[in-house]
Amino acid sequence: MSKSIEELKSLTTQIRRDILRMVHAVNSGHPGGSLGCTEFFTALYGKVMNYSLPFTMEGKNQDHFYLSNGHISPVFYSTLARFGFFPVEELSTFRKLDSRLQGHPTTHEGLPGIRVASGSLGQGLSVALGVAQGKKLDGDSSLVYTLHGDGELQEGQNWEALMYASAKKVDNIISTIDYNGQQIDGSTEHVLSLGNLHAKLEAFGWIVLEEKNGNDLEAVIAILEKAKTETGKGKPVVILLHTEMGNGVDFMMGSHAWHGKAPNDEQLATAMKELYLEAPADY
Amino acid sequence: MKYTYTEKKDTRSGFGAGLAELADTHPNVVALCADLIGSLKMEKFIEKAPERFFQIGIAEANMIGIAAGLSITGKIPFTGTFANFSTSRVYDQIRQSVAYSDKNVKICASHAGLTLGEDGATHQVLEDIGMMKMLPGMTVINTCDYNQTKAATLAIADFEGPVYLRFGRPVVPVFIPEDMPFEIGKGIMLQEGTDVTIVATGHLVWESLVAADELEKEGISCEVINIHTIKPLDEEIILKSVEKTGKIVTAEEHNYIGGLGESIAGMLARKRPTRQEFVAVNDTFGESATPAELMKKYKIDSTAVKEAVKRILEK
Numbered sequence: 001m002s003k004s005i006e007e008l009k010s011l012t013t014q015i016r017r018d019i020l021r022m023v024h025a026v027n028s029g030h031p032g033g034s035l036g037c038t039e040f041f042t043a044l045y046g047k048v049m050n051y052s053l054p055f056t057m058e059g060k061n062q063d064h065f066y067l068s069n070g071h072i073s074p075v076f077y078s079t080l081a082r083f084g085f086f087p088v089e090e091l092s093t094f095r096k097l098d099s100r101l102q103g104h105p106t107t108h109e110g111l112p113g114i115r116v117a118s119g120s121l122g123q124g125l126s127v128a129l130g131v132a133q134g135k136k137l138d139g140d141s142s143l144v145y146t147l148h149g150d151g152e153l154q155e156g157q158n159w160e161a162l163m164y165a166s167a168k169k170v171d172n173i174i175s176t177i178d179y180n181g182q183q184i185d186g187s188t189e190h191v192l193s194l195g196n197l198h199a200k201l202e203a204f205g206w207i208v209l210e211e212k213n214g215n216d217l218e219a220v221i222a223i224l225e226k227a228k229t230e231t232g233k234g235k236p237v238v239i240l241l242h243t244e245m246g247n248g249v250d251f252m253m254g255s256h257a258w259h260g261k262a263p264n265d266e267q268l269a270t271a272m273k274e275l276y277l278e279a280p281a282d283y
Numbered sequence: 284m285k286y287t288y289t290e291k292k293d294t295r296s297g298f299g300a301g302l303a304e305l306a307d308t309h310p311n312v313v314a315l316c317a318d319l320i321g322s323l324k325m326e327k328f329i330e331k332a333p334e335r336f337f338q339i340g341i342a343e344a345n346m347i348g349i350a351a352g353l354s355i356t357g358k359i360p361f362t363g364t365f366a367n368f369s370t371s372r373v374y375d376q377i378r379q380s381v382a383y384s385d386k387n388v389k390i391c392a393s394h395a396g397l398t399l400g401e402d403g404a405t406h407q408v409l410e411d412i413g414m415m416k417m418l419p420g421m422t423v424i425n426t427c428d429y430n431q432t433k434a435a436t437l438a439i440a441d442f443e444g445p446v447y448l449r450f451g452r453p454v455v456p457v458f459i460p461e462d463m464p465f466e467i468g469k470g471i472m473l474q475e476g477t478d479v480t481i482v483a484t485g486h487l488v489w490e491s492l493v494a495a496d497e498l499e500k501e502g503i504s505c506e507v508i509n510i511h512t513i514k515p516l517d518e519e520i521i522l523k524s525v526e527k528t529g530k531i532v533t534a535e536e537h538n539y540i541g542g543l544g545e546s547i548a549g550m551l552a553r554k555r556p557t558r559q560e561f562v563a564v565n566d567t568f569g570e571s572a573t574p575a576e577l578m579k580k581y582k583i584d585s586t587a588v589k590e591a592v593k594r595i596l597e598k
Binding site for chain 1: 313334335337339340342344345346347348349350351352353354355356357358360375376378379380383384385386
């Protein structure tokens with residue numbers, strides 16, 4: 001938890017290597033969103049969140065994180081492994097029979113770091129609000145963090161939860177929207193426009209922060225730290241984090257084509273060259 | 284008749300009374316409601332523990348998720364709304380955020396079945412037992428009177444794991460003794476008999492006792508078993524009984540597809556094939572009318588149980 005910025009930046013490259021090797025090994029999974037959210041996960045687990053190991057489900061007096069868009073499990077798993085929740089070697093079991101690393105995250109196989117299953121979209125915010133309210137009931141002043149896809153906001157349950165959070169003054173939650181503008185069938189603008197998302201979230205009573213450089217580690221840390229200062233003011237806090245799907249790998253960047261597709265052998269080799277590390281610690 | 288009654292009450296009031304008791308005895312119990320406090324009889328809990336009550340508004344999907352989240356912090360959430368909105372409306376939320384996530388959430392559902400009455404088929408869920416019993420790890424309970432519902436409400440608070448607790452709207456006879464212990468997964472031998480086994484759940488338990496009493500006057504001896512826990516099913520009490528009678532009638536306020544009768548038929552097919560008659564709704568939606576009119580028309584009353592017993596004896 002006390003890594004330098006340089007160490008964390010190097011870690012984002014390692015995590016990107018993990019993501020691509022994981023999805024390549026089973027020729028399935030979701031690299032695009034995973035790569036785009038690498039800085040967010042590294043910032044959260046490397047600098048921003050207060051937590052300790054070993055992991056417990058209840059995590060009393062610790063910050064919690066909930067991933068609502070469960071398909072970006074590769075970045076979640078790699079981050080958890082790299083921060084000591086479970087052995088890094090276990091990443092090689094991703095999506096394979098008898099693994100704790102299911103295609104989408106689950107508590108069912110007992111993987112440390114996961115507190116609820118996600119994959120069927122739109123459910124994470126409700127769960128996180130329950131945790132946030134449970135913490136308040138216990139006088140536990142720690143925070144609850146969440147991540148959601150932007151396309152995921154097309155699910156109606158999100159808007160039930162967004163309305164509830166401000167009405168009930170759940171001000172110990174920091175939600176982040178992975179605002180990459182892409183979903184499986186194309187751009188969110190093309191599939192089903194979110195309209196003026198910033199204004200919508202404000203109209204739903206949230207404090208809305210926006211960061212244009214969601215793949216700049218220092219910028220992500222800064223916006224999350226700013227979000228912390230906005231908690232406890234009677235309103236929930238949300239960050240619109242502009243990221244780039246496929247970030248870090250030239251041929252994957254900015255396109256929905258890599259949402260749920262694995263690279264072939266040649267593409268993996270190209271990507272690995274780009275994600276060069278002097279001393280890679282690949283699993 | 285061994286079981287009689289002096290008063291009629293609604294099962295949902297049994298839930299309300301149990302929940303109110305839990306407000307005092309179980310500091311970790313929290314209650315959530317989707318704009319139906321009065322219908323679910325949650326007022327007393329709210330009076331006793333206002334800080335542990337969560338008014339969600341008309342947003343059942345959000346309610347299930349919030350309940351799952353509260354359980355992560357060690358709370359024991361009881362959600363309350365109509366059975367239809369507790370199940371079919373939020374099936375995916377229950378499946379992923381509760382059942383698959385192994386969350387200790389108690390989904391408490393009132394106004395189940397046809398006896399909700401005049402509101403009609405939009406609200407008369409007859410498929411909920413089937414949906415809920417298909418979820419791995421889900422315990423499914425359908426109670427028969429005020430006392431049993433209260434006892435079940437208390438029992439599930441001490442049980443670790445997701446539970447679906449189903450009860451109803453109308454006032455019905457209170458015939459289960461107040462002090463009868465409620466054991467999850469254990470059937471109750473209400474009346475011993477030799478000719479036919481009747482296994483009933485929910486509002487059909489009283490109807491089955493009435494039927495058995497009338498049949499006894501005609502010289503037919505019925506064994507009446509109450510299965511309140513549809514999953515996990517008490518196989519032993521049923522197998523022991525059909526070993527003696529060789530014939531079984533199942534009775535419930537639910538579609539015959541997916542209900543208690545189907546669970547029992549499946550179990551008997553594997554362990555001891557037995558002739559069976561189903562008293563249940565015949566794969567149709569309900570309609571608006573009084574509970575008694577509906578039970579008669581859809582053949583889920585004491586007359587229907589009697590006819591089923593006679594049919595199976597004629598086979």
